[in-house]
Amino acid sequence: MPAHAFNPTRFLKTVSSSAGVYRMYDADHNVIYVGKAKDLKKRLSSYFRKNLNNVKTQALVSHIHDIDVTLTPSETDALILENDYIKQYMPKYNVLLRDDKSYPYIFLSDHTHPRLAYHRGAKREKGQYFGPYPNGGAVRESLNLMQKLFPVRQCDDLYYKARSRPCLQYQIARCSAPCVAKVSDEEYREQVKLATLFLKGKDQQVMASLVAKMEQAAAALNYEDAARYRDQINALRRVVEQQEVSGNQGDMDVIGVHFASGIACFHLLFIRNGKIFGSRSYYPAVPSETELSEVLRSFMLQFYLNFESHRTLPSEIIVSSEFDDIHELEQAIKEALAKNLVIKTKVRSERASFLRIADSNAKNAVETRLSHQNTVEQRFLLLEEALEQTQKIQRMECFDISHTMGESTVASCVVFNREGPHKADYRRYNIHGITPGDDYAAMKQAIGRRFDKVDANGKIPDILFIDGGIGQLRIAQKVVNEKFSKLDVAPTLIGIAKGEGRKPGLETLIYGENELAFHLPADSPALHLIQHIRDESHRFAITGHRNKRQKTRNTSSLESIAGVGPKRRKALLQYLGGLQQVKGASVAQLAKVPGISLEMAQTIHDSLRG
Numbered sequence: 208m209p210a211h212a213f214n215p216t217r218f219l220k221t222v223s224s225s226a227g228v229y230r231m232y233d234a235d236h237n238v239i240y241v242g243k244a245k246d247l248k249k250r251l252s253s254y255f256r257k258n259l260n261n262v263k264t265q266a267l268v269s270h271i272h273d274i275d276v277t278l279t280p281s282e283t284d285a286l287i288l289e290n291d292y293i294k295q296y297m298p299k300y301n302v303l304l305r306d307d308k309s310y311p312y313i314f315l316s317d318h319t320h321p322r323l324a325y326h327r328g329a330k331r332e333k334g335q336y337f338g339p340y341p342n343g344g345a346v347r348e349s350l351n352l353m354q355k356l357f358p359v360r361q362c363d364d365l366y367y368k369a370r371s372r373p374c375l376q377y378q379i380a381r382c383s384a385p386c387v388a389k390v391s392d393e394e395y396r397e398q399v400k401l402a403t404l405f406l407k408g409k410d411q412q413v414m415a416s417l418v419a420k421m422e423q424a425a426a427a428l429n430y431e432d433a434a435r436y437r438d439q440i441n442a443l444r445r446v447v448e449q450q451e452v453s454g455n456q457g458d459m460d461v462i463g464v465h466f467a468s469g470i471a472c473f474h475l476l477f478i479r480n481g482k483i484f485g486s487r488s489y490y491p492a493v494p495s496e497t498e499l500s501e502v503l504r505s506f507m508l509q510f511y512l513n514f515e516s517h518r519t520l521p522s523e524i525i526v527s528s529e530f531d532d533i534h535e536l537e538q539a540i541k542e543a544l545a546k547n548l549v550i551k552t553k554v555r556s557e558r559a560s561f562l563r564i565a566d567s568n569a570k571n572a573v574e575t576r577l578s579h580q581n582t583v584e585q586r587f588l589l590l591e592e593a594l595e596q597t598q599k600i601q602r603m604e605c606f607d608i609s610h611t612m613g614e615s616t617v618a619s620c621v622v623f624n625r626e627g628p629h630k631a632d633y634r635r636y637n638i639h640g641i642t643p644g645d646d647y648a649a650m651k652q653a654i655g656r657r658f659d660k661v662d663a664n665g666k667i668p669d670i671l672f673i674d675g676g677i678g679q680l681r682i683a684q685k686v687v688n689e690k691f692s693k694l695d696v697a698p699t700l701i702g703i704a705k706g707e708g709r710k711p712g713l714e715t716l717i718y719g720e721n722e723l724a725f726h727l728p729a730d731s732p733a734l735h736l737i738q739h740i741r742d743e744s745h746r747f748a749i750t751g752h753r754n755k756r757q758k759t760r761n762t763s764s765l766e767s768i769a770g771v772g773p774k775r776r777k778a779l780l781q782y783l784g785g786l787q788q789v790k791g792a793s794v795a796q797l798a799k800v801p802g803i804s805l806e807m808a809q810t811i812h813d814s815l816r817g
Contacts, residue, residue, distance in 0.1 A: 459524065
């Protein structure tokens with residue numbers, strides 16, 4: 208149907224009154240909204256009434272050029288299909304939750320000597336999974352705590368099998384060294400059992416078991432064992448006392464909601480076995496003039512029907528506000544995930560206490576974000592005034608170079624918009640083919656790659672900051688002039704030269720066009736914004752450099768040779784006695800290694816000598 212020919216009256220005559228999902232398209236045939244209805248005809252007719260009170264609906268209807276519908280057997284099926292379409296099309300007028308990450312777990316393997324480990328993703332290995340935890344930091348913190356309480360190994364299997372003597376973890380009493388039989392299998396299994404009970408939240412059972420073992424060891428005059436159990440009991444008691452909130456309420460998700468000035472925050476408390484496992488805040492993208500009921504409904508729909516997250520569902524979900532389709536969502540989860548659960552909005556006693564905590568955190572998160580946005584907006588306005596910009600600055604980028612005496616050179620590009628750092632657009636560039644330590648060549652390569660295929664419709668920054676002096680700025684300006692020579696727009700380049708003693712507030716700012724230097728007061732919010740993007744680019748560059756350098760130093764030079772896999776590397780190192788011997792070997796000597804042909808020996812010889 209042509210874009211200009213859409214006729215709602217004629218369209219509605221053909222729409223069924225069954226349950227289903229509808230998709231609305233704009234003039235470019237992009238999906239701009241997805242919705243579901245128990246009665247499609249009735250729901251779609253409501254969009255084309257003469258008097259529409261909702262501003263968002265008015266804006267949506269003004270862009271509709273086509274609609275298609277999909278009938279479903281029930282409203283529950285429509286709810287599931289709606290969620291699938293929202294994830295597929297990401298429509299601009301829908302509330303969108305970007306929660307595509309799987310949740311981390313603590314994994315206890317099913318080995319003779321089980322290990323505790325961090326796990327994220329599908330559950331492939333045999334063993335027990337404890338979680339989900341709200342984030343990776345919570346898992347690592349828990350694993351660190353487990354090391355202090357229970358001497359169960361956390362090393363990977365390759366390291367465990369290769370041990371011939373105890374490692375440092377044994378020396379500091381954080382592992383019982385089952386790899387070299389420093390502990391009996393029976394005693395190790397007992398510690399694994401206690402760790403399992405602790406992860407299941409059965410603290411008192413663990414405590415009682417340890418007390419019994421301590422008394423038994425003392426009665427048998429095994430005072431060293433009794434003292435060890437005593438220390439373990441004291442450590443466990445301190446951990447239990449530090450538990451924030453505990454009870455006997457089972458598993459539940461408690462969701463606090465706050466929606467103000469177009470920002471919605473959903474703060475989730477993950478309650479498992481009556482204890483707060485952790486918490487996590489979500490900020491879905493909300494179209495303007497959207498009502499709270501729709502925001503809440505969309506969040507619940509997309510969060511709990513996200514099959515890819517490998518989330519373990521609780522038996523209860525407690526929400527601070529009611530929303531449309533609450534019972535249909537409950538039924539859809541039961542059918543789609545084969546999980547019995549109940550969604551509650553009115554609770555008392557301890558559940559109400561959890562809900563107050565979640566609501567308070569959600570409100571605080573929104574207020575903090577609004578305050579941050581206001582601060583960033585004020586800094587942008589003052590920067591525009593300081594730079595005498597006639598147009599609004601919407602996007603700024605900053606480049607920095609990081610290396611260690613020319614090794615593993617990395618360039619960073621960070622992006623700020625009117626809301627602050629826009630991390631989705633951050634980029635790193637691995638610099639190759641330059642003289643080590645040549646910052647000018649590195650900057651030229653990074654800027655050139657950033658704007659290599661730039662056009663008028665691309666993401667062009669209004670201001671491009673260069674962390675460096677006049678030399679780096681001249682190189683960057685030359686590249687920008689070349690790349691933007693055929694375009695009507697180009698970024699304004701400003702160099703940030705460090706002041707005396709590299710002290711903040713003493714920076715010299717230099718325009719790239721005329722190389723005019725100027726300063727801003729040390730207490731200027733505009734300068735603080737420049738320092739923020741400069742420091743962020745430095746942090747991002749040095750993190751990338753360190754990661755690259757560490758990877759380089761942990762990688763054998765044999766790994767980069769085509770055709771030399773793990774077996775051949777092992778044969779080379781064992782037969783010749785080490786990497787230095789391999790590097791110094793002749794082609795004839797390399798060819799004597801089992802599995803190495805004369806042709807492969809020549810390849811290895813040439814590769815190791817550049």
